[in-house]
C-alpha cells in the first residue's frame with residue numbers, strides 16, 4: 001500500500017541558464033508530496049503519518065524553508081530539487097516510492113524509485 005503526505009516550504013532561487021524571468025532572483029511556494037510504499041504493520045498502517053511528518057520536517061523543511069536554494073544546489077531546478085529531496089529521505093531509510101514537487105500550482109515534477 002502507498003501512503004502520501006503533503007508538505008510546503010518557501011524558498012528563493014534563480015536559474016542562470018533560463019532565458020526568461022526565472023533568470024532573476026525570485027521565490028516560490030513549493031509544495032511536495034512524499035509517497036512511501038510498504039506492507040501494513042501490526043497497527044494497520046504503512047507508517048504513522050506523524051513519524052513521516054517529523055522526518056521530513058527535520059530534514060527537508062529544516063534545510064530549505066526560507067532559504068536561497070542556489071546556496072545548496074548549483075542549478076536549483078524543480079527536477080534537481082526533487083532529486084535532492086528524494087535522496088535525503090532515502091538516507092533516512094524511508095521506503096520512498098516517489099516525490100512529486102510543485103514549483104507553481106500548475107507545474108510539477110515527479111521522481112520515482114528506480115528512475
Ligand SMILES: [Zn+2]
Nearest residue numbers: 013022026028
Ligand atoms: Zn523559479
